[in-house]
Amino acid sequence: MKTMGVTLLLLVALCAKAQITPMPMGINICGSEFGEDKLPGTLNVDYVYPNIAEINYFAKKGFKVITLPFRWERIQRTLGGELDAREVAEIKKFIVNCNERGLKVILSMHNFGRYKIGAYDYIIGSQQVTRWHYRDVWQKIAETFRMNSNIYGYAIMTEPHDMWNYSWTLSAQEAVNAIREVDIRTNIIVGGDNYSCSEEWVAYNDDLKRLKDPFNKIIFDAHCYFDEDHSGRYFAGYANNKTNSYTGINRVKPFIDWLKKNNKKGIIGEFGVPAYDSRWLTVMDNFLQFANANGINVNYWAAGPWWSNYQLSIEPTAYGNDKPQMAVLQKYISGSSDRSSYTINTKNIESENSSEISSEKNNTLNKNKTRTSGSGNYAIISAASYRYVVSAGW
Numbered sequence: 001m002k003t004m005g006v007t008l009l010l011l012v013a014l015c016a017k018a019q020i021t022p023m024p025m026g027i028n029i030c031g032s033e034f035g036e037d038k039l040p041g042t043l044n045v046d047y048v049y050p051n052i053a054e055i056n057y058f059a060k061k062g063f064k065v066i067t068l069p070f071r072w073e074r075i076q077r078t079l080g081g082e083l084d085a086r087e088v089a090e091i092k093k094f095i096v097n098c099n100e101r102g103l104k105v106i107l108s109m110h111n112f113g114r115y116k117i118g119a120y121d122y123i124i125g126s127q128q129v130t131r132w133h134y135r136d137v138w139q140k141i142a143e144t145f146r147m148n149s150n151i152y153g154y155a156i157m158t159e160p161h162d163m164w165n166y167s168w169t170l171s172a173q174e175a176v177n178a179i180r181e182v183d184i185r186t187n188i189i190v191g192g193d194n195y196s197c198s199e200e201w202v203a204y205n206d207d208l209k210r211l212k213d214p215f216n217k218i219i220f221d222a223h224c225y226f227d228e229d230h231s232g233r234y235f236a237g238y239a240n241n242k243t244n245s246y247t248g249i250n251r252v253k254p255f256i257d258w259l260k261k262n263n264k265k266g267i268i269g270e271f272g273v274p275a276y277d278s279r280w281l282t283v284m285d286n287f288l289q290f291a292n293a294n295g296i297n298v299n300y301w302a303a304g305p306w307w308s309n310y311q312l313s314i315e316p317t318a319y320g321n322d323k324p325q326m327a328v329l330q331k332y333i334s335g336s337s338d339r340s341s342y343t344i345n346t347k348n349i350e351s352e353n354s355s356e357i358s359s360e361k362n363n364t365l366n367k368n369k370t371r372t373s374g375s376g377n378y379a380i381i382s383a384a385s386y387r388y389v390v391s392a393g394w
Helices: 054-059 087-100 131-146 170-180 200-208 248-264 278-293 322-335
Strands: 002-010 027-028 065-070 104-109 116-117 121-124 152-157 188-189 216-222 266-270 296-302 345-351
Touching: 027 054, 027 322, 054 087, 065 087, 065 170, 065 296, 087 104, 087 131, 131 152, 131 170, 170 188, 170 200, 200 216, 200 248, 216 248, 248 266, 248 278, 278 322
Parallel strands: 027 065, 027 296, 065 104, 104 152, 152 188, 188 216, 216 266, 266 296
Antiparallel strands: 002 345, 116 121
């Protein structure tokens, strides 16, 4: 048994058979951002939008928000041009279907801080893809969808990374300014550089606290995965990822601390675990308890009809059965958990041995991340006493 060297001050006080406050939870339903190597691609061949059956399934499970990823190159096929009428129609149909079932929607641009022209991805702020282009597309998107009352927020860019000298903060401010010229009601959701990594948020994204919105509706979006490189690929087995039961808490706490210090609102826009080892479910369970105790709303990654055997997917099986992750998520959605508050109390949390199980993400997902794990180990105090409101309030 290999000791992780993670020292946490212990006090474990679990309240058995206690009711927790139901936790607002969202789900990323993927497909409309697929086919990144075939842009703009052919609908229902290279990419697909969620269908009614999927929307019904997650509505019945109690999810409150669906995030719809989309590609900039599809909704605006020429930089500076008009929005594509067919893509707009598909998105509006999805929004209406969600509204009829009491679901809010996040429109999320999945371009990682870039726009693809031919075979090349150009960073926002470059000569080829200027900030004016970025401002233009978001103003047109906001103008097009602002009358849909169930739009919870515009996620202006998912996981920008390696922005080099092209300041992500300046680009984000341009999008905020453009949206507010036509829509003063809708939340603006801002991800961070370095793939929105929650543990390394301060190192890469502290400057985002300077963003200005006259209507104070900016929500910061961090992503939190529990494998060693933070990527959500979970290539190796549990032990080989140097994970312990409280990894999720250590990973998300720096982001929550930043929100509290700067009086900002935030969400966890992506998190997820494989189903092949129940110890990952324990990591997620502890993470959800901590997020809930701190008033943070979360969106699970992911679902969608084309994920096939993708290990993080909670798309129901072909026979309609729930994936193992759903049982953990449902505890917090319904408030039926048998634990309500806790203080973490442990010395030298140890990593159990496990057989190495390796599985790759679907190739259509652009998450080619290389990160080094943050070096900080955090002493966790009582989640109940640590609670403060940073929630976006679904």
